[in-house]
Amino acid sequence: MVKQYETVFIATPVLSEEQMKETVKKYTDLLQSKGAEIVYENNWGMRKLAYPIRKKTTGFYYLIEFKAEGSVINDLEVAYKRDERLLRFLTVSLDKHAVAYNEKKRAKKAEAAAAPVEAPAEA
Secondary structure, three states: OOEEEEEEEEEOOOOOHHHHHHHHHHHHHHHHHOOOEEEEEEEEEEEEEEEEEOOEEEEEEEEEEEEEOHHHHHHHHHHHHHOOOEEEEEEEEOOHHHHHHHHHHHHHHHHHHHOOOOOOOOO
16 A cells, blocks of 8 residues: 655765765665655755764754655665664654645745745835
C-alpha cells in the first residue's frame, strides 16, 4: 500500500554546498529508483543543534516528503545509517490530517509568494 512519508536528515556541517547537494541527490535518486514519488523537498539550511552530536553543534537540515511502499523505508534508513555524512535522521508516516496540513501550508506559502508586495505609501 502506498503511503505518504516525510523524512528529515541532518548532515554534518563540514560539507561544502556541492557535497550537500550530492547527498540530497543520492537520497532522492534512491527513493525514485525504488518507485517513490517525491511530493516536496525543502532545504532548511544550517541550523544550531539542541545538543552536540559527534562533537558538532550545527548541521544542514533537509526535508523530503514522498509517497512510497513501506518496504522502501527500510532501504532508505539502511542507506542513512551507512552514510557517515549524516548525523541524525527521522522518517515518519503521515496520516490524512498531516497530509492536508502540509498541502494547506504549501498553498499558503505559494499564495504569499505570488501576491505582489505593495510599497508603503509615502506621507
